Structure formats: C-alpha cells, structure tokens
Amino acid sequence: MALRATGLTHDEIFAALGELKANDVRWRDGRAFTLTYNAGDEILAVAEEAYRAFSTENALNTDAFPSLRTIQAEVVNVVTDWLQGGPDAAGFMTSGGTESILLAVKGSRERGRKERGISSPNVVLPTSAHAAFEKACYYFGLESRRVAVGDDWRADPTAMAAAVDNDTVLIVASAPQYPQGVIDPIPAIAAIAADRDINCHVDGCMGGVTLTYLERLGHAIPPWNFSVPGVTSISVDLHKYGYTAKGASVIAYRNKKLRSYQTYLTDNWLGGLYGSSGIMGTKGGGSMAAAWAVMNFLGDDGYMRVTAAARRAAEELVAGIRARPVLQLRAEPDTTLVAFGASDPNALDVFAVADALWRRGWYVDRQGPPPSLHCTVNAVHDGKIPEFLADLDAALAEVSRASTTGTQGAYGTID
Numbered sequence: 399m400a401l402r403a404t405g406l407t408h409d410e411i412f413a414a415l416g417e418l419k420a421n422d423v424r425w426r427d428g429r430a431f432t433l434t435y436n437a438g439d440e441i442l443a444v445a446e447e448a449y450r451a452f453s454t455e456n457a458l459n460t461d462a463f464p465s466l467r468t469i470q471a472e473v474v475n476v477v478t479d480w481l482q483g484g485p486d487a488a489g490f491m492t493s494g495g496t497e498s499i500l501l502a503v504k505g506s507r508e509r510g511r512k513e514r515g516i517s518s519p520n521v522v523l524p525t526s527a528h529a530a531f532e533k534a535c536y537y538f539g540l541e542s543r544r545v546a547v548g549d550d551w552r553a554d555p556t557a558m559a560a561a562v563d564n565d566t567v568l569i570v571a572s573a574p575q576y577p578q579g580v581i582d583p584i585p586a587i588a589a590i591a592a593d594r595d596i597n598c599h600v601d602g603c604m605g606g607v608t609l610t611y612l613e614r615l616g617h618a619i620p621p622w623n624f625s626v627p628g629v630t631s632i633s634v635d636l637h638k639y640g641y642t643a644k645g646a647s648v649i650a651y652r653n654k655k656l657r658s659y660q661t662y663l664t665d666n667w668l669g670g671l672y673g674s675s676g677i678m679g680t681k682g683g684g685s686m687a688a689a690w691a692v693m694n695f696l697g698d699d700g701y702m703r704v705t706a707a708a709r710r711a712a713e714e715l716v717a718g719i720r721a722r723p724v725l726q727l728r729a730e731p732d733t734t735l736v737a738f739g740a741s742d743p744n745a746l747d748v749f750a751v752a753d754a755l756w757r758r759g760w761y762v763d764r765q766g767p768p769p770s771l772h773c774t775v776n777a778v779h780d781g782k783i784p785e786f787l788a789d790l791d792a793a794l795a796e797v798s799r800a801s802t803t804g805t806q807g808a809y810g811t812i813d
C-alpha cells in the first residue's frame with residue numbers, strides 16, 4: 399500500500415485512529431485481564447502529558463538532554479530503594495521487561511567470558527521463567543537449561559543445583575513467576591549462585607512494585623530482593639504495576655561492576671565513539687518522563703492505595719474461582735496474578751470459556767501446559783469482579799451446554 403498522495407487533516411486523523419480502536423478490548427473499563435494496567439483516568443492523564451512533553455527527546459546522548467539523565471537516575475534510585483539495593487546498587491531504564499531480561503542474560507554471558515573464559519555458557523532456569531529468557535538465550539547464543547518446577551509450581555532449588563555445571567553463567571528465579579503467580583524460593587536459589595560466584599537474576603517484572611508495597615501494607619512476603627545474598631540483578635517493569643506508559647522497565651544490579659557487563663562501546667566505524675546502555679540506540683524520552691511523572695504523582699501513599707486495590711480485587715476473584723467447583727485455582731496467588739483451569743479437563747475446555755468471555759467483552763490470557771486461564775488483576779478491577787463472575791457463569795453455562803472446544807490463543811502474536 400502506497401502512502402496517500404496528500405495528507406489528512408488533524409481531525410480526520412484522530413477520527414480514523416478512534417475508529418481503528420473500535421474492536422479493541424475495553425481496557426479503560428477493566429475488561430482486559432492482561433496486557434494493560436490502569437489505576438484511573440487521573441494517573442493516565444499524568445502519564446500521557448509527560449509522555450507528550452518528552453516524546454522527541456532522546457536519551458541516547460544525555461549530554462544533550464541532561465533532563466533525561468536526571469530522570470533516569472531518579473527513577474533508578476527509587477527502584478533500587480524499593481529493592482533494598484543499598485548505596486552500591488546501579489541500573490538503567492529500559493524499554494520493558496524483555497529488554498531488561500535480555501541485558502541481564504547478555505551481562506551474565508559477558509561476565510562468564512571475561513572472568514572465567516567460558517565459551518559455551520548455559521543458563522539454569524525453572525520451566526516457569528518467562529519466555530524472554532528463552533529469547534535472550536537464542537539471541538545471545540547461550541544454552542537454556544529448563545528445570546521442572548515442583549508440585550506447588552515453585553522452582554526446585556535441589557534440581558536446579560544439579561543442573562548447574564562449570565559453564566553455568568546465570569541462575570534465574572521469579573518474584574512471582576507469570577504462569578501461576580507464585581514466588582520461587584529465592585534465598586535457596588541465590589545461595590547456589592553465591593557458592594559459585596555466578597549471577598542470579600530475580601525476575602521482578604511483575605512483582606517488583608507489588609511485593610514492595612504489599613510488604614509495606616503488612617503482608618508477609620518471603621525474601622526476594624537485594625536483601626537476599628547472592629542476588630546480582632533484578633528486573634522491575636514500571637509499565638505494569640508502576641501504572642506508567644508502555645516502554646518503561648528498570649534493570650537493577652547489586653553494584654556498578656556487575657552493571658558494566660551490559661553496556662556496549664565501539665569506535666569501529668566512521669561515526670566515532672558510540673556507547674549505549676542497552677539494546678536500543680535512540681531511546682525515546684516519553685516513556686522515561688511518564689515513569690518519573692507517575693511515580694512522583696503517586697508517591698508511596700499512592701502506591702499503597704493502588705496496590706491494596708489490586709490485591710483486594712485479586713482476593714475477590716480467588717474467592718469466586720473457589721466457589722465454582724468446575725474450576726480449579728492453580729495456586730494461592732502470592733501477588734495479584736490469578737491462574738485457574740478446569741477441575742475436570744475432559745469435561746470443560748477452558749479455552750472455550752475464554753472465547754465465550756471474549757464474546758462478552760472480557761479478555762483473559764490463555765496459557766499452558768496445563769490449559770489454563772490467567773488474570774493479571776490490577777487496580778482497575780477493584781469493583782469489577784462481581785460483573786466478571788456473572789459473565790464467567792454465563793460463559794460456563796454456554797460452554798457446558800454446547801460442549802464446545804476453544805482456540806488456544808497466545809501470550810504474544812507474530813503478525
């Protein structure tokens with residue numbers, strides 16, 4: 399398709415963009431249990447205004463944009479404070495959880511190569527660790543050694559220790575893992591890494607903000623951050639439970655030495671010395687400014703409030719799943735991620751339930767094995783759960799009447 403010969407007007411453009419959204423999931427109304435996070439119109443407005451104010455600024459070179467140097471430093475400092483990182487902790491803002499994880503894996507490979515001469519590195523990680531680790535291993539030429547999780551879906555430290563060898567450069571744990579929403583036994587896993595003086599990454603993409611504030615709200619949270627000896631890096635996605643605009647995550651390291659393995663410098667071209675902190679070259683200021691703005695707008699008391707709202711909704715959903723015997727909760731959620739399947743998978747196809755929910759305007763994640771539905775419950779769902787459960791009942795009735803089978807769907811698509 400060639401570009402139109404003459405441009406549309408401003409009004410025509412925004413009318414057309416509005417129309418394009420017509421069939422999208424209505425996330426502002428709390429209809430999406432994945433992909434979007436929303437703590438209300440006021441916070442969305444702060445994020446969007448800050449994004450607009452910095453959408454053309456470029457953090458590739460902060461000599462030209464000292465504003466973005468300050469914004470990045472302040473955001474990273476707040477996150478390392480959340481993570482109990484102490485004065486030596488250091489990090490960078492990235493475009494999202496995947497970039498943070500890619501960098502943690504690349505930094506581990508680099509450290510193994512430089513400090514121990516490892517040429518065929520491997521990563522030991524539970525089967526529950528995010529697909530982004532698989533992508534990182536594929537991109538950067540490491541072997542992914544997946545180790546089965548236990549019956550409680552948590553990583554099995556004994557089996558992980560057995561999978562480690564002299565070429566292991568990284569051990570991974572999650573707080574919480576995405577599929578069933580449980581926290582891995584991080585002290586035991588980090589101890590394996592500490593014994594061998596290798597990297598241990600905690601994937602806090604989902605839990606980084608939520609666990610910090612659940613703990614401040616008085617929930618008993620097992621140790622998971624830099625307070626655990628042996629943890630070398632942690633990823634925290636601000637564009638999830640930080641409730642900021644898309645394109646914002648932090649990769650945090652225990653110290654600058656560990657961080658140094660992720661950065662890249664070259665002068666082997668005709669354009670002079672080129673350094674970059676992460677995967678991207680041009681690094682848009684919009685998502686960075688939006689993160690700074692939302693974090694400072696909410697403050698500690700704001701995050702307490704939105705975290706409590708998300709947790710309240712998650713607990714309400716859990717109670718609703720428990721009250722429906724045809725459904726089976728996969729695990730008591732450690733944060734706000736709720737996964738469930740069929741009590742009898744031969745009698746009920748949960749993907750057909752997801753299809754029936756989507757016909758009613760609700761979008762839930764489909765995952766497996768085993769076939770499960772997954773709800774990333776956040777602040778927008780506070781007060782929405784009764785309506786969801788009513789439609790869930792209607793969906794269950796429809797599916798059992800017709801004994802339909804559903805489509806498996808995907809966490810991410812490639813078109």
Ligand SMILES: *Cc1c(COP(=O)(O)O)cnc(C)c1O
Nearest residue numbers: 494495496528530576601603604
């Ligand atoms: C979302 C997520 C990621 C990947 O983050 P993106 O922002 O989607 O790139 C990694 N790990 C966990 C646990 C996640 O929830």
